[in-house]
Structures are given as structure tokens and as C-alpha cells.
Amino acid sequence: MAATTRHRRATWVGYLPYLLPGLIAFAVVIGFPLATNVYYSLFRWKGGLAKMNWYGLGNYTDLLSDDAFWVSFRNSIAMVVAMVVVPTLIGLVLAAVLFDYLGRRFGTRVAAVLRATYYLPQILPVAVAGVVWNWILNAQTGAINVILSSLGVVNPPDWLGNPSLAMPSVMLVLIWVQIGYPVVIFMAALQRVDPDLYEAAELDGADWINRFRAITLPQIKPETFVVTLTCTVAALKVFAPVYVLTRGGPEGSTLVPSYYSFLNFFDKSKVGYGAAVSTVLTVVIILVAVVILTFQTRSERREREGR
């Protein structure tokens, strides 16, 4: 017994050198910046060589009464809708239609071309997409409003300038950007599904909707979890689209946490405060990720147990 334990420990130690590079990279790229960020968040500091004034948890208590901070996190929910909920739902249906219906009727070539077009916005740099959408949504000279006014609409909407419209407009752009990702992942997942299942179901007289519900959805569950997790994290830390489209405006209506943190860091030189915002954001992301991962493990366990 004693011999085997010693033997086991020896193997474990043998793997250590292989873990080291990863550990070092983690410490340098994630651990150190994260710790520094938390450290900064305890000070009132203008950055650079300025004096750092100890503020304890003051930045965090200030956050509690900061309206802009709460607005930014409320907007995160809208971002989750636009980057996770809607694209995943539409992506599921699109992928199933492309794979199952179009792919079979018009050949895999057609499906592949369509899949590539849906994925195109993902390849486009956000800055470029943002400029293009700015042209389209421009209130005076934008494509949409020019078309609307030529159709006789007197006061076409101010897409990005009206506080109640700006968020929906930004969400629409994000859905457009995001949709290709679930489509591609789900189509890959569908190729893994055993065609016999569909064939058997078809022989039993199941229609497309039924096959989608009974076979497609359960079979690609693991991929759905991956898409939900990665997209939710991306939605919570979204920055670039907001930066290029609205800069958080009009009247702060499209503020999101990472942009708010950026504003404090660079525009207002409130480094400690900005660090506090990003620390809170990090904690929220970790919590959300843990919740999603827990759901995933539970669902996998249920599957293994055959329930």
C-alpha cells in the first residue's frame, strides 16, 4: 500500500514541469493584472506618477450610489438578450433549417455558402462594422432614413440619437454581428448527430417540428451550453460595438460596464474607481459562468443516469 502511494506521488510530480509554462502564463497574463486591478481599486488615484491615496472599500461604496454604474449593469441584460438569447434561438432554427432542409434539398454546397454568409459579420472587424452601421443608421444621411423619406416618411426615427431607440438599434447590430457564431457551431454539432435517428423518426411519421424538438435539441445540448457560456461572457464585457456606435450615449442610455470603466480610467483619470468597476464586472462574470457551468454538469449527469 505504502509503495503504491509513493509510486503515485512520483507520477504526479513528473507532470509538474509540463504544467509550469501554463501556470507562469496564467500568473503573468491573468493573475498579476487581476491582483493589481483589485489593489488599485482600493485607492483614489489619478494614475501615472501621482500620489495614491488609500480609500479602502470607498470606491465600492461609492459605486452603490452611482446611477451610471447601475444603468450600465442594467444595460448588460439588454446585451445578454442581444448577444445570447436571440442569436442562440435564431441560430438553432437557422442551423436546423440549413442542415436538415436546405442542405438536403439543394445540396451541402448551398448550405455551406449560406452558412458562410451568416458568419461574415463575425469576420468583419468591429470597427469596420460599426462605421458601416453608423452610415446606415445616420439620422440625416443614413441609408434607412433616406429610403424612409423617399417613401414619404416626414420625420424618420433618429436611430442612434434617441435615447429610447439607441439601445434597440445597438441590440439589432449586435444580433447581426453575433448570429453567425451559433449557426456555425450548431451546424457542426448537427453533423455529429446519427442520421439513423432522423430516419427512424421519419419512418414513424414525425414531422420536422417534432424531429427538431425530440432529436436536434437534446442531441446538440453540449454545444448549446458552450455557445451560451461564451456569448454570455462576451455580452457582459462588450465594449467595442458600444464605443464605435454610440460612445455610451445618447444621455448615457447605452452605457455598459466595460465602457464605463474605460471612461473612468482614461477620460476622468479616476483609476481607482475604474478599477473597482472592472473588479465588480469580473466577479459578476465569474458568478454567471459558474452558474452556467453548474447547469451544464447537472444536465450531463442527468443524461448519464439516463433520465
Added chain:
Amino acid sequence: MEYNKGNATAGQLAAQGLIISLTDAAKQYGWDTKLAGSLATTAKYSDKGLMGSGEWYGVPNYGEFVGVYFNKDMFTAAGLSIPTTLDDFVKVMDAFKAKGVTPLATAGAEYPLGQLWYELVLSQADRSFVDSYELFKSDVDFAGSVMTGGTQMLKDWISKGYIANNVGALKAEDMGVSFIQGKAPMMVSGSWWFGRLVTDMKASWGMFTFPGNKLHPGSSGNLWVVPTKSKNADLAKEFIDITLSADVQDVLAQKGGLPVASSATATDPKVAELTKSFSSILAQDGLAFYPDWPVPGYYDVIVAQLQGLANGNKDVKATLDGLGSAYAAGKKDLLKG
């Protein structure tokens, strides 16, 4: 190194100890006599990073100001001449409005609308207001006649249609393009558009200072600063002095770069006109800096508040309350250091 001037930028660096004091060099090279009045304001910063007093931290060698660019072809077609008073200016805008043309191009998502607002506030103000607002010499009353008068005027201009109400999401570039393409006969913006208009604008155009105003948004240009970690600080100071020498300044005058220390007259009439406008503003010490300078992060506040005013979500009082509370909070932070 070249850096932006103002409390929120160069002042910030000075307070952070990232750039060195140039007071001795300013005396040695005579920069303190070459650059006077509102030009020197942006060169000096206190230990808290507030401009206007304290040590020299930066040296400007050119200037900039905000005025009105106008499309001469459109003015001629409408039989209008350059307005010299605010009343005349309003009449010109009415004339364009009557023809179904929105007279002023502007942009609410970036600086232009804020500068127009400041232009209108300044039409009600004197130097002591600028000293309070920009240099914290005394408290600014955001509910007082200067602020209310200027902001109310902007509100009226929007409701009368001098400015479109859907400018909220437009960028400065949109404003420029709209003016260049002749969609709007005028835009209120800075001398930095000059070069672009020379190359891009097909219609004939000109520029005049904001009618009736003694004070104008504008300042020295960006500053030469010397980083604390600089290895050749003395060389840097010599270089700065060269940029203020007569040779360099005269070249700036010829190219429309708005020199701070040159008496040369440009051969190009348009450049001469621009330089003349700038000199006339300098002569009455009329540079009033920019609205977003006083406190860090104020740019975004002005943009957000004026977007609300433009699209009708906020009235004058609510806008000024928003501007005033952020100003007060930022000032408190700054003075706390």
C-alpha cells in the same frame, strides 16, 4: 513631446508628475513675454493640475479658435451678406429657414454641439465668467443669467429649426461632410477644419468670427511638454524655442497654422483672412478656451446633456442642473487633489 492642453490633459500630467516644469526655460528663452494673456493661461498649471497659474509646463506655438464657416455660393444665391451682429446672424438663419434649408450643420455625439452651446453662453458672458468657469476663480451659477440665457438660446435655435433636432448621434465628420456637400450653408466649428475645406470643398466658402461675440471658444494649440523621464530635457527645450522662432512662425502664418508670434501676412487671401480673425481675437484677449476643459470627464457630460436638450427630452433647467451637478462634483474632486 506634443500633448493636449487643459486641466483634464496637460494639467493631469503635471499633477501626476509625468512632465517637468519649464518655468526657468520660459524666463531664459523669453517665452513668457512672447506668449501673453489667454495664450499663457494654457501653458501654466498649479500643483493640482489647474491651468492659469503656477509653473510653466507646456509651450504652445500655434493657436486655434472656433468661428463660423459659410458657403459663399449659397449666401450669394440667397442675396445675403456676412452678419456682424447676433441679430443679423439670426436674420440670415431665418432667410435660409424660409427657403427650407437648415442653416447650421452641427453634431451632437461629439464636440460641435457643445462648442456651439459655449459660443452662445459666451455671447452673454464677460471675462470674469470665463475665469470662474475655466479657472475656478469664483463659483459659477448654473441657474444664473449667463448660463440660462445661452442655453435658452440654443433651445430656441433648435425649436426654430436653425439646427436639426436629429443631430444627437451625428459625429463631427457628419457635420463637416454636410457643410462640404453644400447641404447646410454654415457650420460653427474650429480652425482645424480649414485645411480640410481648402482641399475638399468645391463651392466657394469663407469664415467669420461668431457675430457679436467678444469671447470665442479657442486657445493656444497643443503644447510642447517634456516628460519627466526624458533623457535630453535641455535639447527638448532648445527644440521648443526653435518652434517659436520667427522663421518657423512665419511659415505657420503662410500655411494657415495660426502662429502665436508672427507679424507676417500670408500671400494666400483665405489664409490671411483666417490669420486676421485670429489676431483680432488675440488683440482683445478673446480666447475663452473650451467648454469641456474645467473638470476631467466633462466632455461626455456636455455631450449627454446637450443630446437631451436637442431631442427635446430635457428642458433648459434640467440640462443646466445636469451640467451643474457634474461640474460641482468634478471641481470638488479636483480641489481635493
